[in-house]
Amino acid sequence: MSVNRKAAEEILEAIGGKENIGAATHCVTRLRFALNDESKVDKEELENIDLVRGSFSSNGQFQVIIGQGTVDKVYKELVEVAGIEQSSKQDIKDNAAKKMNPIQRLVKVLADIFIPILPAIVTAGLLMGINNILTGPGIFFDEKSVIDVYPQWTDIAGIINLIANTAFVFLPGLIGWAAAKRFGGSELLGMVLGLMLVHPDLLNAWGYGSAEEIPAWNLFGLEVQKIGYQGQVLPVLVATYFLAKVEIFLRKRIPDSFQLLLVAPIALLLVGFASFVAIGPITFTIGNWITDGVVGIFEAVPAIGGLVYGALYAPIVVTGMHHTFLAVDLQLIASTGGTFLWPILALSNIAQGSAALGYMFVTRNEKLKGLAMTSTISAYLGITEPAMFGVNLRFRYPFIAAIIGSAIAAMFITINGVKAPSIGVGGIPGIFSIFAQDWGAFLIGMAIAIIVPFILTYIFGKTRKNEA
Incomplete structure (x- = not known):
């Protein structure tokens, strides 16, 4: 039996069997399910599968992180094993939308x-x-x-x-x-x-x-x-x-x-x-x-505004509501010539990667070490799902460390008035989308977002007994 076939069978069993699948599809890195009852998912069993790098639920979709290049192979095996029809992303969204409240x-x-x-x-x-x-x-x-x-x-x-x-x-x-x-x-x-x-x-x-x-x-x-x-x-x-x-x-x-x-x-x-x-x-x-309101808050109390937004951005991502801020960023750029919110997003992503990196030095589990390393690289390049859902939220304290580091870094760059004239890659390459005169302050913010979460995760991890 191939590795992909074995993983598909194990994933199917862990999510509650084919009877629990309303629809299934995949994106570049993740299997996406509209499940009939998410309470039937055995997350511990699921995340112990060799090819699974993590899982999470967002906007009515249960998603299993597999990785680029492998996910489509596992999906094909899953469809065959479960005897279900391939679904489009729109099918999944329509199915998931039935469970959403008006805000969602x-x-x-x-x-x-x-x-x-x-x-x-x-x-x-x-x-x-x-x-x-x-x-x-x-x-x-x-x-x-x-x-x-x-x-x-x-x-x-x-x-x-x-x-x-x-x-x-x-x-x-x-x-x-x-x-x-x-x-x-x-x-x-x-x-x-x-x-x-x-x-x-x-x-x-x-x-x-x-x-x-x-x-x-x-x-x-x-x-x-x-x-x-x-x-x-x-x-x-x-x-x-x-x-x-x-x-x-x-x-x-x-x-x-x-x-x-x-x-x-x-x-x-x-x-x-x-x-x-x-x-x-x-x-x-x-x-x-809207622009005047957001700008007014950050101008009146920049330290608090940066601290709060830097701390809340990652939890907002977990809820899926972070997409609303793209519209606010674009409105800020159109009205004021730059956005002070997007640089905080970039630092939050970096902080998530740094927390995953810290966990890599804490855990003794070789599979988790590999997951943490690849997740770190992904987050530093702007894709945080593997780090956030595969490592940090899974073990909680890395997520808390990332939030603390992001909040401190965001407070610093907000006090120093860092802005971006455009939206770029939300990670380390994000510096190229920052106004050149703000590079110095943003680099210090990046250093905070790298060092603080890493150190806090390492300390938290070493003080915990029997860390996996």
């Missing part, structure tokens, strides 16, 4: 919208980091940037900046595409609506504050400002929701032969007018209120 459903909606566009945003963040290195003064030369000393690099930096900024300039287009897909509408219409909100004929949102005169349309006596929504999140989210509902309404009532000619023009026209007349201005104001 809202978080799931935001996750479904932002996760598909995250690669574009992260890529933009990394490229902006390269641009920061080339254009930031004082990094390699006293009070001068690379392009000041080597002018021949100026246009190269300009092209890199253009490529990097594209995802943020046309962010409403990306959100419109993902939101329309989530709400059941046409992705193409959602993208068109999003791009319409950043049309070049509109006043750029980033120039709104400094504009001497705001251009406007006169609609039968009603003055409507011609303002774009570059970088904004709420306007396109709400507008796309209504677009999808209008499109669905029209498709049910217009004959198939006329749908191509009528559905899209009517839907875009109605929602387009509504976006500029009401949806855009109202949600733009709400977005600014």
